[in-house]
Amino acid sequence: MPAKRHAASTTSASTASTPATLSSGPATLKTNASAAQIAQHVWQQYLTTTPQRTMLLDAFMAFLVLIGGLQFLYCVLAGNYPFNAFLSGFCAAVGQFVLTASLRMQTSDDSRAVTSKPSSKGKNARFADEDVEEEGPGISHERAFADYIFGSLILHFFCINFIN
């Protein structure tokens, strides 16, 4: 997921001073290399702790960022003549990104809690702890996914209606 990684590195680069002090003991300011190290560290941790299903969502989100960025670039460079079409395309990308992020938050909250055993959860594993989910105060994965479908349907209905 290049976009995600890129975003991570830019933010840490812009504020390199603070995280540099906290991740690796010495209080002196580090150079860019250390910011890259931090990014590397975050990236490694991300790879090890994230379940595969969530990574799939992340890949989709990165793809959407890419799509949105491309459309925006086109709009800036080549003009925004079919403005309706640009808007609905861009909004579709942004909206889907946001919905996917919401889905990710709803489904990965508990997986973050069980990161102590970061085995990649397959489909079967999900069905296994579905009962546990429903007892908790949160939203079950099935409910979250159904909501996601519902939101996406509305989103794409609006987009198609708006595209002219």
Added chain:
Amino acid sequence: MAESSIDVLLKGSSGRTTRGLLRIIILLTIAAAAVASRLFSVIRFESIIHEFDPWFNFRATKYLVENGFYSFWDWFDDRTWHPLGRVTGGTLYPGLMVTSGVIYHILRFLTIPVDIRNICVLLAPAFSGLTALAMYLLTCEMSSSPSAGLLAAAFMGITPGYISRSVAGSYDNEAIAIFLLVFTFFLWIKAVKNGSIMWGALTALFYGYMVSAWGGYVFITNLIPLHVFVLICMGRYSTRVYISYTTWYALGTLGSMQIPFVGFLPIRNSDHMSALGVFGLIQLVAFAEFIRGYLPGKQFQKLLTSMVLLVFGLGFGGLVLLSISGVIAPWSGRFYSLWDTGYAKIHIPIIASVSEHQPTAWPAFFFDLNFLIWLFPAGVFICFQKLKDEHVFVIIYAVLSSYFAGVMVRLMLTLTPIVCVAAALALSAILDNFLVLSKPDPEAVAKASAEDSKSFRSSRSPIVGIYSYFSKTVVTCSMSLYLLMFVAHCTWVTSNAYSSPSVVLASKMPDGSQFIIDDYREAYYWLRQNTPDNAKIMSWWDYGYQIGGMADRPTLVDNNTWNNTHIATVGKAMSSREEVSYPILRQHDVDYVLVVFGGLLGYSGDDLNKFLWMVRIAEGIWPDEISERDYFTARGEYRVDEEATPTMKNSLMYKMSYYNYNSLFPAGQAVDRVRGVKLPAESPQLNTLEEAFTSENWIIRIYKVKDLDNLGRDHSNAVAFDKGLKRKRATKKKGPRVLRTE
């Protein structure tokens, strides 16, 4: 025996169902009361559309029902704003018309043929019943007390602040918009509480409906982001907030752009930028939270705040830059007038001229909300005590809408829901404390005091509570008394102040019987019957919608005040001398001019009282031709009697109002009852217009614009010639054509 059976009903599981049933019955009764109290006007007068704007909505609805949805969407109306026309389909909020159209077709499908007019008249009361239910749901989210929701629903149902815009016949956008406003807020609170995409999407859907129904949707567009922003600033960011807000924004913005009238505004207009900014902010916050999961350390908070500040600064700078460079439309004039109450009067007289855009006078608050207005701060205080996410919302809403309601009379409407919520919270807290609390067990008290005696006196916690029946009775009775007075006040205000259709006027005869003054409809019907189908009527813009709806004739300007210049043209024609006005009238193909004159009846809302606004609006466009000062006497008075200025006396409006008026009175005793002055003994002389129709009580006067003179003389010469001739031969009939044949 009776007591035990009641106990069976009220306790345990059957008690729960009984209470649920009771609650449903109470809610239905409240909804019925809300509908019923809005029917005064139908019973007193008849099933008729009120006021001005509803007439346009009614006309548009008829067009929608007759021609179908797609031609309504593409409707170009060439019968208004002559000669410009109006792209009506693209410049209105279609929600109201589509709603009643759908209801009409559903009823037809159920083989209940109801006239579309009756649907339009009764739509507002029906939706106010729904508003009461939505209010119940919203308030139940705020409080665990069972009484708060019911109280809020009852308040919302009958409070005059809302009734003022939703009596039967008041077929205006607000009729459904307030229901949508309350319901959208309910869904939003639900979404924030649950953090589910579904509630967020539902919020967005109802927000889209709201956008299609009322321009006041901007209030929601700014209130929800503000709520989220305050939550983030309070350090209450959570995934629930992220999910509900981003879902709402992404879907709601797209939804709002589906309405042609709104179009690209949500991304171009500054009014909507706060929502976009908070959307970006919440993305960053969420990303920061995400990174935080991987980066240990407490300094992260510092990183977070610095990042937020940086981005906020960048965003604000970018917004300012874009606004200056003109990519984003500047704030609309109505918006400026919200912050600077003097703004409109200086820059946009047409906004200031509308009475509902004036600042609110303070008695109006008590008049519209009665005792809710002093319970309101108490309710807000209770919200501060609990201060969960939804209470923050109530507080923000209360602060914002109190300010706005103080600025514009019309925005009292947005204040009313939150006042009902807060007042219901306060009142239910009072009632719960005074009714439910039972006396503590004496043994427990004794034990507690025994334990207390061992410890220090200062560390004892005395048992606090209201246990005496006397205080309970006093407070409960006084509260019930206030509630009863509230109901009486609401009924009185509704029946006296808000139930007049203003198309039909009512007055009392000396013996107390009702006397209906129906001049408006008389005149409009005259126009419909006696003028050609495409005769252009010029009047001040207030009457444009009514002429279009009732007389079905093209008008020059109407209440959709989108073209200030065109209105100023009409203002100039009305306020200039005949020699100046006549070419304007000819250029605009005007056939008839309509003025409203209340001098005979003492009807104060007539054109002469609005005349200064016509002058001001015309002066805004032609400052060197029209000057407001010329219409005041040397001492700065606005006079219409002998001492009126020559400019005033020569203006078309003055002449049309008082033409032939003195013929009603004995010589030299003509009196204008609105302004309470004696008029000049001689009638003003009209050269270019001739009187066509005057209604029974002289409220409406219609003049026909004369054609060009056949002999090429100007009109004043022609009239003088006719008069000279008439003096010699009194037996001859008047009129130039008769003369010409000789």
